[in-house]
Amino acid sequence: MNKKAYLIAACGLLATVLACSDKSSSPAAPTPVTNGATSNAPATADGSTLKVPPPTPVSPANGATAEDFNIVLKVNPVTAKYADVSTFAYKFQVLLNNQVVKEFRTSTTTQWAVTDLESNTTYSWHARAESGTFFGPWSDAWTFKTPEIPEGYINGGELYDPLYNGKTVGSPVGPVTFIPGVGVKLETLSSYIEYRLPQTVVGGEFSILVTNMIFNTEGNKTKVMAMTEGDSDITTNDRRFTIEKRGNPAGTVAWRIRTSNDQIDTQGAERVVRHFDPSHTYFWKAVWGGNRFNLQIKDGGANGTQIYSFGKGYNGVYDPNPHVAYIGGPGGRAGAQSGTVPGIIVRQVWLSSRPRPSFANK
């Protein structure tokens, strides 16, 4: 009897212990947090913060060698993966030996004209979409090779003459000195280089880089660059195109263009004085065509600070035939005092209906 009682009591005690030990506690309901909260979780797997696919490179073709320095990087636009958004900025990077050497962010366009690249060099590039501070994954990296910088040439209606290589594709007149790696120095008022173009350029750009331009030089209506029709006197030439840095008054910028039906000159505001520094590099660019002429001067080279930009509309066409161009210029009937700005050193001559290539800016 006692054994049974003990057994029953033991079972009851065990059951009680087990029953009391089974405590059930309800889990706390999770609490939503404020919208827009951020977490420490990693972003997307590729590290990007904008949920778009990578753009697809289009041009230049992967591995291609560019024919010239007009290199435009282009990708296909992207559309957001999970939203109806297709307008993004695009960031382009150009890399050399895996180091970024140039980069640019567009507003919304999918292409970028990259400039100032080294010649005969293989670059890689990629692009990605961006929105504010958020950015998508990079595209595949493609490569392209820049062309060799050409020797000077006159090819139809296009002229390129680097001049720093100790020679010219034009015809030097008067005392000139080639300074390797620098350019050609037009020593006196009667020094110039003449170029004869096989084709007339009725609209385009004539531009040069000039150093050693002294504010107060001898001479009067001295020329920096000029164009004429044939060899007839420049002063009275039917297609006179003269760009001057006058010695008197010193530093005065002036120009005259005579077209098939018009003549335009610097008058008033266009004829101004600039205090040129011989240690600076000046970029002179004359643009004509579409019944409009403009002269632009930049201090510091092609990408320097603009110090002059004036122009005028004109009637008719500027169509010299034969088309002759000059660095400096002959004095003509006006005499040697209206010849070349003495002492200027010129390099990288460009004349073409095409914009000046980047390799010509070095």
Place this chain on the structure above:
Amino acid sequence: MNFLRSWFVSGVVLTALGTQAAPAFAQTPAIPPPGPESKISAWLNFGAQAGSGDLSQHLTPTIYDEPATIDVAQTYESGPLVDVGGGYLFHGNFGAGLSYSHTSGDGNATIAAQIPNPLFADQFRAAAANANGLKHTEDQVHIFAMYRLAINPKMDVTFGLGPTFFWVNQELVSTVNVTEPTRVPPFGSPTIDAVVIKGKDTAVGVNISGDFTYMISNRFGAGVLLRYAKSTANIDDGGTSTEVRAGGFQFGIGARMRF
């Protein structure tokens, strides 16, 4: 739950007191009358498994290319119980038994989520939802050693102790479906709907039981079962493991047969 616990404990204690209060019981031989057919018993019970279970989940499914954060709190209730089994007294009042039980119930889940932005990384938005009627079922096989204690010629109490094998099925939230109010920034607050999966696992636990039987005749009777069986299952919720409690207090009433 507490009601059943108290009932079970009270039953055991009263049974013990009753035993002590009946001197004649000490002289009462084991019932039913000796014979080979009395060693075998069978039972069928209908009742309930008491109590509720709680589980929590922390999910990080990838939504919009980013890991979302989903926290789930779920409570499930046990439900009706059916129990069938049999036993054999192989040495006096000592024997062994086997019983099969099935119970089912359901529960509700509260979901709080941080949903990534469809366009910008690391810009989370809060969302909440409920998932109701999540099913919970258990199949249990109890194997136990038993001892039968006679109270009088018509009544006895059988105690059992042994392992229980659980087959647990539980519906769990595996992720959420996200609906955006617009596909254009700034998007607004998303709505979410739970994606429910059926998970399952097996587990081994213990059981302890007491069965009160009143024999109406030598062969047929009626009885009340009180049992406690418990274990924990680990159910895959689609990437991680979630602990689900199995078992609990069981109460059943039903038919008894002796052979």
